[in-house]
Amino acid sequence: MKRRTLLKHLGISVPGMILAQHTLSSCMLNGSKNRDIARGPFQPTWESLETYQTPAWFRDAKLGMWAHWGPQCQPEAGDWYARGMYQEGSHQYKYHLDKYGHPSVFGFKDVINEWKAEKWDPEELVTLYKSAGAKYFMAMANHHDNLDMYNSTYQPDWNSTKVGPKKDIIDGWAKAARKNGLPFGVSVHAAHAWSWYETAQRSDKNGPYAGIPYDGKMTKADGAGKWWEGLDPQDLYAQNHPLSKNSENDGMIHRQWHWGNGVAQPTQEYIDKFYNRTIELIDKYGPNLVYFDDSQLPFWPISDAGLRIAAHMYNKSIGDHGELRAVINGKILDENQRKAMVWDIERGQSNDIEPLPWQTDTCIGSWHYDRSIYETKRYKSAKTVIHMLVDVVSKNGNLMLNIPVRGDGSIDELERQVVEEIGGWMKLNGESIYGTRPWKVFGEGPAQESAAALSAQGFNEGKGKPFSAEDIRFATKGEVLYAIVMGWPEDGVVKIKSLAAASADYPKEINKVELVGTKQPLKFERTLDGLLVYFPKEEVSDSYAVPLRIV
Incomplete structure (x- = not known):
């Protein structure tokens, strides 16, 4: 043959x-010198x-x-x-x-x-x-x-x-x-x-x-x-x-x-x-x-x-x-x-909800430890990592994050700070991440409008417009919809267009909107232009991204 x-x-x-x-x-064909397949x-x-x-x-x-x-x-x-x-x-x-x-x-x-x-x-x-x-x-x-x-x-x-x-x-x-x-x-x-x-x-x-x-x-x-x-x-x-x-x-x-x-x-x-x-x-x-x-x-x-x-x-x-x-x-x-x-x-992400689970792998610095990044303080911030995570999860993905390790087996204090800040946000808001599945749309806002296409195995990371409070990402778990606002709104109001009163994606009533991190109920108003959510006057801690629980 x-x-x-x-x-x-x-x-x-x-x-x-x-x-x-x-x-x-x-x-x-498995010869005698090759280990057998289970x-x-x-x-x-x-x-x-x-x-x-x-x-x-x-x-x-x-x-x-x-x-x-x-x-x-x-x-x-x-x-x-x-x-x-x-x-x-x-x-x-x-x-x-x-x-x-x-x-x-x-x-x-x-x-x-x-x-x-x-x-x-x-x-x-x-x-x-x-x-x-x-x-x-x-x-x-x-x-x-x-x-x-x-x-x-x-x-x-x-x-x-x-x-x-x-x-x-x-x-x-x-x-x-x-x-x-x-x-x-x-x-x-x-x-x-x-x-x-x-x-x-x-x-x-x-x-x-x-x-x-x-x-x-x-x-x-x-x-x-x-x-x-x-x-x-x-x-x-x-x-x-x-x-x-x-x-x-x-x-x-x-x-x-x-x-x-x-x-x-x-x-x-x-x-x-x-x-x-x-x-x-x-x-x-x-x-x-x-x-x-x-x-x-x-x-x-x-x-x-x-x-x-x-x-x-x-x-x-x-x-x-x-x-x-x-x-x-x-x-x-x-x-x-x-x-x-x-x-x-x-080092990149899909620009749409993928039908099958996927993963992005990225690093807060260089894949192998680079002292110059440490000395010039060029690590990704916790805010950047959390924005990536929220975006990836909304599109049916996972984030695999490398924390570069020195040759001696340790990580430096700047890396440790980034890791600990990520942990602080996850402790408050992990409910909106773990065990979730994509909604009907992944999100809305100006960042996606300028998103870069994938190149080869990825490499579109950081090439689009940075996330802001105008950008929303969605995820679901059971009957709960999570809308994660990618920043604290300066005027205290967020408009979620995908949840407008006439939305075909969310035709049922909205009974409650609350902050995931504090469980605080928020005032909201559903109009034909969108769901208006009124944030507290005082900005909550770790507000790199602000998940809302909507039921």
Whole structure:
């Protein structure tokens, strides 16, 4: 049977894509070297996975918090450090040169050795996030830098129990989450190390180190007499392969994220290793949620490895719990793929009510800790985060918020203040968030009129008009309608046009309007122009957004 015919038979549609030659060797069929898929109703095809139903715990939770934390936080120089430090002339390259030395001598493997996580207290941090209103918690299991943050059989040397902090980071986070009664998630990014690390194959073009290769091609033999003696850098960097087409173009990685456009095709061994690492992660730590930093599932469409991982997680969840409680996130999903998993929008939000539950992931700073953001006080405010949360919830979504963690395992006092302010608002107003569902319309007001369209996997965050008291967002729970006013009205009156006397969306009578946070009844008047609500003279505390309970 021809490759494309077999893929169609298995329910895998790849129109217009060119499949890697190795795809069907052992990747399509579980060979002896691959861990088995758990038995159950789900098969590794999109058609089978499309029968998935999002579990109630996720739909009700609304707010999760994320520790996007690993060795790239150690330099405190922002996201994608392990790639940027090999880009001659970039700010991270210059930073690395000043702090550590030249990347031909001191590479990212050596940054890992500097990372000790000496102040890490997972229970204290997860307890803080729970007090801030988080209903689930996610930790990074690996990033594009390819270091596993757990005791990994299939990445035996380059994992956090053997190098760096020499601690099982995922185990620590998982125990802290469960002690706090929170569903636990892991984020998995390592599928892309293959092409992402290609900058490590370069050398300087100018200056005293011109022509001297960075450490991306080093081998086990090069470690003699060094701290990493006996370790093979290629197990980390995975660079024993030709460069992708136009690899010298630093932006090309984004156009090749789908494993096309001239990307160097990963070997079967590399795909199998990732598959086994991820299945072991699921089996050993039992996450309720797995977030993949992939366009759809890892290695799709050149391999079905991601489909097999998804089928395994769903089947295992049913076997462990008697029902499906698992959630898997993916990025750029078509209409059918959104039925198979929960669509994640990075640093952005939908502009309408989505028919299926979804999630946005964002950060109050840089994904990996960046000291310059701390020093210049450029974190997102609690007000901004709460506005995002309210908007996302009104459209059937959840918010996953990253609080950047320093290399030592702590968060700074400015971040802590933001988290605590979020918690203050959630304690007063969480009723209007948790367990709600979208109303007939998500809201009204000028902010939506200027909302930016999604770009790729998201990235429309903060591009529209800021929210004000003229903006309203809605949510429902049973017979209650919540209208959340995105600010305190200066004149003391809010007009909600969607609830006008002639509204087809709300034809029944309105008997009571009260502030959720204080339970204070408010005077109101329903006219043909809208529902007029008269606010108290004294502004209530934490009035970043003001939920009204309407019955």
